Amino acid sequence: MSESTETASRKLLGRLRDTLAEDSAGQERLDHITHLIADSMRTEVCSIYLFRDAETLELCATEGLNPDAVHQTRMRIGEGLVGRVARSRNPINTPNAPQERGFRYMPETGEEIFSSFLGVPVQRLGEALGVLVVQSRDGRIFTGDEVYGLEVVAMVLAEMTELGAFLGEGEALSARHTHPRVFKGGTGQEGVAEGHIYLHEPRVVVTNPVADDPVRELERLQEAVNTLRISVDEMLTRAENGDKEQREVLEAYRMFANSRSWMKRMEEDIARGLSAEASVEKEQSLARSRLSRSDAYLRERLHDLDDLSNRLLRILTGQGSETGAEMPEDPILVARNIGPGELLEYGRKLRGIILEQGSVGSHAAIVARALAIPLIIHADGIVNEALNGDHVLVDGDQGVVHLRPGDSVAAAIRDKIAMQAEAQKRYIGLRDKPAQSRCGTIIELQMNAGLMADLPSLLTSGAEGVGLFRTELQFLIRNKMPRRAELAALYARVMDAAGDKQVVFRTLDIGSDKVLPYMKPQDEPNPAMGWRAIRVGLDKPGIMRMQLQALIRAAAGRPLTVMFPFVAQFDEFREARRRLLAEIENERRLGHVLPETLEIGAMLETPSLAFAPQQFFDMTDFVSIGGNDLKQFFFAADRENERVRRRYDTLNVSFLSFLAQIVARCNVSGTSLSFCGEDAGRPVEAVCFAAMGLRKMSMRPASIGPVKSLMRRVDLGALKQVIDEASSNGEQTVRPAVMNYLVNLD
Ligand code: PEP
Ligand code: MG
Numbered sequence: 001m002s003e004s005t006e007t008a009s010r011k012l013l014g015r016l017r018d019t020l021a022e023d024s025a026g027q028e029r030l031d032h033i034t035h036l037i038a039d040s041m042r043t044e045v046c047s048i049y050l051f052r053d054a055e056t057l058e059l060c061a062t063e064g065l066n067p068d069a070v071h072q073t074r075m076r077i078g079e080g081l082v083g084r085v086a087r088s089r090n091p092i093n094t095p096n097a098p099q100e101r102g103f104r105y106m107p108e109t110g111e112e113i114f115s116s117f118l119g120v121p122v123q124r125l126g127e128a129l130g131v132l133v134v135q136s137r138d139g140r141i142f143t144g145d146e147v148y149g150l151e152v153v154a155m156v157l158a159e160m161t162e163l164g165a166f167l168g169e170g171e172a173l174s175a176r177h178t179h180p181r182v183f184k185g186g187t188g189q190e191g192v193a194e195g196h197i198y199l200h201e202p203r204v205v206v207t208n209p210v211a212d213d214p215v216r217e218l219e220r221l222q223e224a225v226n227t228l229r230i231s232v233d234e235m236l237t238r239a240e241n242g243d244k245e246q247r248e249v250l251e252a253y254r255m256f257a258n259s260r261s262w263m264k265r266m267e268e269d270i271a272r273g274l275s276a277e278a279s280v281e282k283e284q285s286l287a288r289s290r291l292s293r294s295d296a297y298l299r300e301r302l303h304d305l306d307d308l309s310n311r312l313l314r315i316l317t318g319q320g321s322e323t324g325a326e327m328p329e330d331p332i333l334v335a336r337n338i339g340p341g342e343l344l345e346y347g348r349k350l351r352g353i354i355l356e357q358g359s360v361g362s363h364a365a366i367v368a369r370a371l372a373i374p375l376i377i378h379a380d381g382i383v384n385e386a387l388n389g390d391h392v393l394v395d396g397d398q399g400v401v402h403l404r405p406g407d408s409v410a411a412a413i414r415d416k417i418a419m420q421a422e423a424q425k426r427y428i429g430l431r432d433k434p435a436q437s438r439c440g441t442i443i444e445l446q447m448n449a450g451l452m453a454d455l456p457s458l459l460t461s462g463a464e465g466v467g468l469f470r471t472e473l474q475f476l477i478r479n480k481m482p483r484r485a486e487l488a489a490l491y492a493r494v495m496d497a498a499g500d501k502q503v504v505f506r507t508l509d510i511g512s513d514k515v516l517p518y519m520k521p522q523d524e525p526n527p528a529m530g531w532r533a534i535r536v537g538l539d540k541p542g543i544m545r546m547q548l549q550a551l552i553r554a555a556a557g558r559p560l561t562v563m564f565p566f567v568a569q570f571d572e573f574r575e576a577r578r579r580l581l582a583e584i585e586n587e588r589r590l591g592h593v594l595p596e597t598l599e600i601g602a603m604l605e606t607p608s609l610a611f612a613p614q615q616f617f618d619m620t621d622f623v624s625i626g627g628n629d630l631k632q633f634f635f636a637a638d639r640e641n642e643r644v645r646r647r648y649d650t651l652n653v654s655f656l657s658f659l660a661q662i663v664a665r666c667n668v669s670g671t672s673l674s675f676c677g678e679d680a681g682r683p684v685e686a687v688c689f690a691a692m693g694l695r696k697m698s699m700r701p702a703s704i705g706p707v708k709s710l711m712r713r714v715d716l717g718a719l720k721q722v723i724d725e726a727s728s729n730g731e732q733t734v735r736p737a738v739m740n741y742l743v744n745l746d
Pocket of ligand 2: 605626628629
């Protein structure tokens with residue numbers, strides 16, 4: 001890059017900044033900016049297109065095109081060259097635009113006479129805000145230097161947009177982060193909540209995108225990078241004796257922090273006139289737009305770089321310390337996505353959770369359910385729109401978020417919160433009554449748990465025991481492998497809290513989305529069908545052994561119930577059971593007190609186990625259907641993929657008849673059978689399972705009241721008849737028929 005281009009670039013950025021200082025309206029500013037850019041780039045045209053909504057771009061200012069087209073010309077993302085730049089987040093540089101694939105002629109703009117076209121995305125931290133275009137009559141191709149220069153300008157425009165520099169009358173120029181916004185997502189956990197936003201990753205605001213003194217900015221960048229390097233080195237020293245995998249991640253951080261090419265790009269940005277923080281953001285934005293297009297390995301590396309850039313920005317701006325902003329009294333957490341371990345760290349403090357990604361079947365959702373915190377998933381765009389401290393209402397039942405709501409919406413939601421509190425009171429009245437159907441059948445309702453904090457619910461919910469204790473949650477909340485004695489003490493406390501009630505301990509179900517922070521992540525093409533649960537347990541005997549010993553020692557004279565997850569074939573169960581019995585034998589030899597009784601069971605989570613030899617059903621003390629996994633493998637529909645998850649109804653005739661087959665197989669051997677997937681906690685599903693012959697179900701504590709309430713009103717024989725009739729009529733799902741029966745109950 002020549003010195004003169006640097007000077008020209010700095011001059012232009014300086015002028016852009018001056019427009020910020022001017023006392024003018026947003027539109028005037030935008031118009032002025034297009035003029036400045038066209039002048040500096042020596043093009044006839046400069047236009048700024050901004051997103052009006054997620055799909056539509058609008059021409060918001062132009063120098064050189066027909067001024068009447070401003071705020072009139074619109075295009076959808078992907079449409080025309082401008083739409084293509086917005087979609088691909090990549091520049092388009094062509095000397096002959098009309099010949100270019102996807103060119104769309106817009107007569108109102110008068111652009112047909114301009115042959116060359118250069119468009120770059122206007123984006124901030126990976127969020128597309130619009131497109132900046134220059135065009136000229138001569139068929140020139142813009143040099144690499146010019147493209148780069150325009151990207152730098154686009155970066156400054158993005159920051160100015162974020163700072164509200166273009167506020168005005170038109171909607172496309174309206175203020176960000178001030179108006180009420182509604183986000184329609186999906187339900188991860190029902191419930192309604194009111195509170196204030198707490199961002200999982202603090203949002204950094206760059207108030208000075210342009211800087212006059214590149215030497216000073218380079219010094220600031222260098223100082224900040226030095227501080228960053230020292231902190232990464234310190235983390236490495238702290239991790240020295242720790243886990244190898246954790247150290248590997250930190251080594252990758254160190255590699256990036258010392259990366260010459262990363263530094264060099266930022267130095268070039270600064271030479272062009274960006275401030276140190278704007279240069280970090282520019283590189284971060286580029287990395288983020290590459291994220292979606294990369295393979296799993298590269299994605300991990302880009303995530304590392306993203307995290308490192310965030311740290312660097314916090315150092316440079318002094319905003320958002322490592323722990324972020326102060327948490328409000330009634331925090332509603334907003335994040336792109338979150339792992340179950342991170343969510344557990346927040347714990348019950350949270351009033352609600354809103355995720356931009358996430359899925360109903362994910363373990364973060366299961367944790368949210370265990371904690372009974374309303375969860376919205378797929379609230380597209382919330383991370384960029386919400387600010388720390390914003391007032392927010394979460395309607396988990398409808399999957400809707402009201403950000404900065406008006407008074408009338410707030411009043412309606414508050415009514416709903418009050419009504420739900422009323423219903424809870426009604427369920428408390430049922431607490432000590434059995435879940436006995438109208439025809440007299442008693443269904444045993446247990447609860448799912450995984451945290452010490454869940455256990456008080458044993459009393460308050462009226463659960464008859466813990467039908468599924470997910471032991472991995474305890475492993476997920478730590479940053480190193482827990483020790484045997486620690487685990488034994490914890491399991492003993494769980495048994496103490498349960499008193500006479502049964503606790504079914506499920507051995508570690510790690511892998512899939514439950515990645516232990518201190519275990520090397522496996523780069524598997526399809527982790528849900530990969531090395532997880534009992535497969536890890538059998539292949540890594542040390543961990544399984546340690547956990548089994550901890551369970552035996554915790555029981556010390558009390559009954560012990562152990563369940564192995566994700567058993568796909570008889571041999572896996574036989575081997576796991578053999579190891580548990582060997583541990584018992586070992587403990588006996590050591591003279592330790594043995595459990596009073598021992599029950600060993602298997603989770604049926606893959607269809608294959610339903611067809612296991614009879615000897616399996618004879619050997620196992622009980623079977624528990626893990627419906628979350630079973631359903632995903634039965635329908636071949638990823639439980640975490642929102643697109644396909646909802647396609648197949650749990651009350652689908654094939655699935656219900658499959659459940660009936662499992663009931664029949666267990667009946668032959670007299671094997672106890674339960675259902676512990678999330679569907680057991682849905683009242684309509686639960687009564688149908690009971691009608692199909694299930695007599696035991698385990699669910700989140702908050703579901704016990706609603707399930708019991710409906711169960712007590714239903715005649716299972718009559719319901720079974722409704723199901724059979726709908727099935728023989730060739731229905732795909734029995735739900736409409738069942739709902740018709742249920743709404744007519746008295
Ligand atoms: C299930 O798969 O239904 C289950 C209970 O296990 P998890 O949700 O923990 O995979
Ligand atoms: Mg499972």
